[in-house]
Amino acid sequence: MIRMLLRVLGHEYARPVRRTVALMTTTAVVEGLSYALLGGTPADARPWLVAFGAAVAVYAVLRYVSDLSGFRVGTTLLRGVYHRLGDHLARLPLGWYDAGRVGEVSVMASRGVLQAMGVIAHLLAPFVSACVTPLTIIAVMLAFDWRMGLAALVAAPVVAAIQIWTGRSMAAADAERHERDREAGGRVVEYLQAQPVLRAGGRTAERFRSLDDSLREVQRASRRTVLSALPGMVGLALAVQATFTVLLVLGARLALGGDIGAAEVLAILVLAARCADPLLSLSDIGGKLRGARSELAGLDAVLRTEPLPEPREPVQPAGHGLEFASVTFRHGDRTVIDDVSLSVPEGQRLAVVGPSGGGKSTLLQLLARFYDVDAGAVRVGGVDVRAISTEVLMAQIAIVFQDVYLFDGTIEENIRLGRPDADEAEVRAAATAARLDEVIERLPGGWAANVGEGGALLSGGERQRVSIARALLKNAPVVLLDEVTSALDPVNEAAVHEGIERLMAGRTVVMVAHRMRTVRRADRIVFLDGGRIVEEGRHDELLHHGGRYADFWNVSLAPATHG
Structure with a gap:
């Protein structure tokens, strides 16, 4: 002992x-x-x-x-x-x-x-x-x-x-x-x-x-x-x-x-x-x-759990384009991503759609190097993420998750996590861009209002706005969005969409979405099922093709049409 x-x-x-x-x-x-x-x-x-x-x-x-x-x-x-x-x-x-x-x-x-x-x-x-x-x-x-x-x-x-x-x-x-x-x-x-x-x-x-x-x-x-x-x-x-x-x-x-x-x-x-x-x-x-x-x-x-290995001689990425080169990833006995190849040129937006369990969120996690791939390579700026130091890789990427976790502190403290050395004007500008300022105005403590453990004192939409403000303040060239509006009411969804549009402007973006209306403006869409790319193309092309994406689109519009 x-x-x-x-x-x-x-x-x-x-x-x-x-x-x-x-x-x-x-x-x-x-x-x-x-x-x-x-x-x-x-x-x-x-x-x-x-x-x-x-x-x-x-x-x-x-x-x-x-x-x-x-x-x-x-x-x-x-x-x-x-x-x-x-x-x-x-x-x-x-x-x-x-x-x-x-x-x-x-x-x-x-x-x-x-x-x-x-x-x-x-x-x-x-x-x-x-x-x-x-x-x-x-x-x-x-x-x-x-x-x-x-x-x-x-x-x-x-x-x-x-x-x-x-x-x-x-x-x-x-x-x-x-x-x-x-x-x-x-x-x-x-x-x-x-x-x-x-x-x-x-x-x-x-x-x-x-x-x-x-x-x-x-x-x-x-x-x-x-x-x-x-x-x-x-x-x-x-x-x-x-x-x-x-x-x-x-x-x-x-x-x-x-x-x-x-x-x-x-x-x-x-x-x-x-x-x-x-x-x-x-x-x-x-x-x-x-x-x-x-x-x-x-x-x-x-x-004794080994962390992901850090490169001995880190390589600086040249640019902000993204690439999956014949990527395979297994979780236990299950193959989650199966020989996927795709690229996202710098400054463009890629939307990933498909049924639950198809591997969509895993693509984002591999880009952020939450895991290492079993085969192939994930590249950021033409460099394998395994050859980039963790500090440099994280500085390149801003992530907005569906489930937002906030630390028990003030709103300002949670926004500053994106960039702790930001001045007050930059923090206020990020909050305004995320439409968080209107939330702050109605809170009793304003900027000093405590959000509670995990952000429990705020609604889901309000927490999401804090997360977007945090990502805007970070000002990273690559943005990963994971189902950010899937559980929001119409008012918060509109506010979050506005903040997301500001966040995506001029950046390389990969977004995962269930609500199909959020992906139609993407430069490219891939339909992922069973860890494989079933279809890919622009929104109009995929609708004209009449395949799986078109079926998903029609189903997503059915409730609105019926109403």
Whole structure:
């Protein structure tokens, strides 16, 4: 576990951890050796009592210093791990962040990191003490009497075997409990999000079956975890008590036979009793360490996830034209893009239409290098995106998604994400161009109005206008639009369209759309189905051809015609 901890922390933090472990080990050894000063006769009690008191004082100082070191190192490493995790997450491909992964990382970055780093501050010292102090005391017992010491030493492999067996037997139960906790957390979120639907259906008094089932599974998993731990706890207690009983019987026999004095037997039994407490605490410490280990394993898995490789000698794109050259991309066992070739000359607009699941959004993601292709090449300005540094590539592209995420802050702060060094006039101009100024005027706080977490205090159309203003402020030469008006009301759709037109002016554009009216002004349209280009051409050409695009166009107009 220490190796995994050091791997998660990184090389720069390994030294303080090793120093803290060494200090804790020294403290545990001093604690065990202090009991070697017990003994002697009543006549010379004062010297060994003074020596014992001095040893206890030294141990107390060491214990204070080692515990303080553990807390300080734990606090420092907590900050360091947050920085390391944040830096690593910032380098992972954006395609890695699916819906399930985001929730998992969110829990890991809060509770997971705290629990994992709590090992150093709260668990490492008692664990080292529970392991090292009894072994040191056994060494002292061997010095008192080799027979009694040897009898105590026999218990060491027994205790170790019980701990290993307990850990292995509980691994499956711990993993199941962790999984059930994760599922229950998801069901709670689902229950909260489903409140409007449940209340609209008049089911406010009913229990949410999937949540109840999930909580029952958590209860069962918790019961199995406790039951799995019981044999180890009982076995450890029996082993410790049996060892003490053996030492008691052996000591009495040796004392009655005159082979050892009563004072030595008493001292050895005191040492044996002192061994029992830390050994019995191993069960509780072991359970906490297993929980921390699972969190460490999750952190380790994320930190070992390889980011997309950066080019050793980055190439600067020459221009802003886009090209897909025989591109194939697979997601798992499914081929999402199948041998697609197309180009978008600089300054032109390409519209991508087709049925859901056809691979439209994936084309945008490959252009932005959320993923790397399995075959072929995606080029920006004539250069493979894999040969362009991430910083330069992202500077070339502005993306407006269908689902807009805003940070919990003011509108101005969210717009400035497009270009943090922009002056106030540029921010205001971008907001006006996106028709966001009329939204700001009716908000109570104006520019200082808080948008809430994820932009929850704004409507979907208002969030979209913030996103467009952000893209306008960035002023990138390539614009990627992903279904930006598919779920807007007519008023917001008109405002967003106006902002989009300003955003697209003079730029190379690839837009994905379901509403066909948004694509008719594109310089070129491709119809994508099953990851392949079925048709391509201009709007009028494709309508005249009477193929799949024409069918989509007619279906999109049918509701309006019918009305």
